[in-house]
Amino acid sequence: VAVDSDGDGLEDEVSVWWDEPAIRMPMGFVQTAEGNILVSSAGRIIKLSDTDGDGVGDREETVVEGWMPPENFSGGVDAIGLALDDDGRLFFALGTSDYANAYLMADGESHFDLIGDRGTIQMVSADFSERETYCTGVRFNVSLAFNSQADLFGSEQEGATWLPNGNPFDELLHLQPDRHY
Secondary structure, three states: OOOOOOOOOOHHHOOOOOOHHHHHOOEEEOOOOOOOOOEEEEEEEEEOOOOOOOOOEEEEEEEOOOOOOOOOOOOOOOOOEEEEOOOOOEEEEEOOOOOOOOOOOEEEEEOOOOOOOOOOOEOOOOOOOEEEEEOOOOOEEOOOOOOOOOOEEEEOOOOOOOOOOOOOOEEEEOOOOOOOO
């Protein structure tokens, strides 16, 4: 936590809020209205809480899980990018199953699963009880954010490095429900 202790507009004090080792490959976080921190991790989304009000996180809870792991784990990167909408719904990205073979080509054919969880943006209800695919066909949306009109945007990592004739540039995508990118 960075704090501006003298009111000059610059943070000048830093303290550790969480330092437990259970989070694997955190690739995104967002603070809830209640002050909890949601963290994307390999195989799950975690909620970190300060239950005793001392300014330090002390409780870890898995709130979303249950998707297939990627075929090529890329050092453990799995769930990435998090955003909360005004209704408290959580959005996160699940990268493609194999970052170096996004279409899952084998024997000259694509084995990409158009209805699977990989390469999608997921939407989770505010109480974390339901998860559904928001849109498909994304590669690695490392960051997600809503604008003031409640439109969801994501930064898409370039694909030319890994995909034949892939997009050579990073993209900013306007992510829309039920669309395939």
